[in-house]
Amino acid sequence: MASAIEIAIEIKQLTKVYDGKVNALDGVDLTVKAADIFALLGPNGSGKTTLMRLLTTQFRPTAGVARAFGYDVVKDDAKVRKIIGYVPQEMSVWTDITGFENLLIYAKIYGVPSGQRKKSIWDALQSMGLDEVANGPVKKYSGGMIRRLEIACALLIKPRILFLDEPTLGLDPSARKAVWENLRSFKKEYGTTVFFNTHYMDEADLYSDEVAIINRGKIVKFGTASELKHSLHSEIISFSLADPGTDFKHPSTAAAPPRMLPGILERIKALNFVEDAAFNDSVLDVVVEDGEIALPAIIEVLRCDGILLDRIRSTRPTLDDVFLKYAGMRQPKTQGEVLHEASGIRQ
Numbered sequence: 182m183a184s185a186i187e188i189a190i191e192i193k194q195l196t197k198v199y200d201g202k203v204n205a206l207d208g209v210d211l212t213v214k215a216a217d218i219f220a221l222l223g224p225n226g227s228g229k230t231t232l233m234r235l236l237t238t239q240f241r242p243t244a245g246v247a248r249a250f251g252y253d254v255v256k257d258d259a260k261v262r263k264i265i266g267y268v269p270q271e272m273s274v275w276t277d278i279t280g281f282e283n284l285l286i287y288a289k290i291y292g293v294p295s296g297q298r299k300k301s302i303w304d305a306l307q308s309m310g311l312d313e314v315a316n317g318p319v320k321k322y323s324g325g326m327i328r329r330l331e332i333a334c335a336l337l338i339k340p341r342i343l344f345l346d347e348p349t350l351g352l353d354p355s356a357r358k359a360v361w362e363n364l365r366s367f368k369k370e371y372g373t374t375v376f377f378n379t380h381y382m383d384e385a386d387l388y389s390d391e392v393a394i395i396n397r398g399k400i401v402k403f404g405t406a407s408e409l410k411h412s413l414h415s416e417i418i419s420f421s422l423a424d425p426g427t428d429f430k431h432p433s434t435a436a437a438p439p440r441m442l443p444g445i446l447e448r449i450k451a452l453n454f455v456e457d458a459a460f461n462d463s464v465l466d467v468v469v470e471d472g473e474i475a476l477p478a479i480i481e482v483l484r485c486d487g488i489l490l491d492r493i494r495s496t497r498p499t500l501d502d503v504f505l506k507y508a509g510m511r512q513p514k515t516q517g518e519v520l521h522e523a524s525g526i527r528q
């Protein structure tokens with residue numbers, strides 16, 4: 182029998198009203214599985230930091246319940262603090278001392294026993310790839326190294342849940358990758374649950390097991406990144422038709438350009454998983470529910486009609502598109518992906 186899934190965070194109807202008037206969280210229900218990487222996406226002011234502050238026991242909710250590994254964040258707040266690490270959105274290290282000295286201060290704050298401090302500090306530095314620069318002043322670190330040092334501080338107590346508020350904000354792609362590679366290997370070694378807030382859709386897509394989108398204090402979508410993207414049902418496959426040339430002989434309409442072939446659009450539209458099809462100059466655009474299933478059947482129809490193709494391009498919904506739909510804040514950005522170059526698909 183399969184073992185029960187362990188729950189790291191359980192939130193029911195969590196509400197936070199600031200100053201009796203700002204409804205920052207409005208009845209949030211959410212479950213995060215143990216050892217998962219969970220991403221919370223949302224526009225500015227949607228309640229991400231507020232949720233993280235409630236879960237890390239910095240604020241009390243106005244209503245509702247939240248538990249971390251069964252501990253209530255209000256009633257068992259001291260126990261919760263013993264099992265969590267937190268990296269705030271704002272900078273949380275001192276720049277005029279060394280990385281090691283920063284960790285030493287945090288080790289004392291967290292109550293790491295003096296006999297264990299050195300080992301805990303070097304473990305944390307190693308986990309974030311900072312052991313070689315540990316004795317240098319933080320003011321000489323890059324932005325990415327500072328972020329990794331802040332995360333190392335939160336790892337000192339080997340937390341069961343690590344909360345990261347916008348962990349890679351403002352970092353370049355290689356610094357972001359370094360943060361995530363170190364985090365992933367730490368998580369692999371210790372089975373830590375990671376809960377992070379972000380505006381970077383690609384990061385949520387690449388690194389999270391599950392994603393929730395929050396808008397105006399409510400969770401509006403939850404699932405894996407792939408489930409969220411599939412929920413849009415709007416992949417477009419674009420077939421660039423080759424110029425038939427002089428040697429092209431269609432069995433029934435020798436001189437006709439492909440777009441004029443009678444009934445071809447109807448035959449494509451009648452296929453399973455195809456929602457729509459249209460010609461735009463020499464490109465045939467087909468809207469499909471599931472490209473992987475629909476593509477072979479479409480190619481077969483084109484092949485039977487003797488149509489030559491130059492290339493096939495698939496435009497799949499990205500997490501940006503999902504975000505736009507459910508949080509309604511950004512222009513959609515779609516990524517075209519060339520599936521096959523000409524020679525591979527000429528029939």
Ligand SMILES: Nc1ncnc2c1ncn2[C@@H]1O[C@H](COP(=O)(O)OP(=O)(O)OP(=O)(O)O)[C@@H](O)[C@H]1O
Pocket residue numbers: 199200203204205223224225226227228229230231232270
């Ligand atoms: N301490 C506070 N007192 C009063 N209102 C607050 C406080 N903190 C946040 N708010 C308000 O609560 C709402 C949610 O803010 P929050 O900081 O949680 O959003 P966020 O999703 O983290 O935004 P961002 O992406 O900009 O970091 C906003 O309307 C904000 O102005």
Ligand SMILES: [Mg+2]
Pocket residue numbers: 229230231270346
């Ligand atoms: Mg925030």
